[in-house]
Amino acid sequence: DTGCLSLQAVVSTQSTGEMTEHQASIGNVLDNTFSGDTGCLSLRRAEEEVMAIFMSLVHESTAENVKAYISACVKLWDTLMCDDKCAEEMQETFYSSCCIKRAVDQITSKTMKKNFTKLFKSIWNMVYEGEGAAPKGVVDQYLSMFNPATFCEDKTSVYRDFNQQCEAIEA
8 A cells, every 4th residue: 555545536535634644844944934944844945046036027928927937937947856865854745655756646537637748838828929939848847846856856855765665654
């Protein structure tokens, strides 16, 4: 048993508990941030990257804003998730079950990337009609953040080690 729920059991108590726990962890990060905590579970340790997100939306075209925003998000995520001093605590807080690993595998699969890209382009053409083509590569860049094992692979092995534990359990 991988501890992962089937699609049919998404509304089960265990699933609801995991979702609630995840949301509470995000709330904990925000509480820590606003109380001045500079530890791993605080955005204070990434103040420059957070500010860069706000500053990313100052370009003349929507496409430039989207590219700058995604790039700033990637830099923030790198700081939060890949810092070797905090990676273990971040893994234990946000990437702590084999079910999450399997969800990440599905979200970042080639099929899902293709589908997300198609959806992004469709929405772009509907909402930003006349602004030209949707920026290329932003969906792949955005989705890269969701797989910490590959996203952080050059900086920490914490997520890769966790994935290997899950794979051993599933075998």
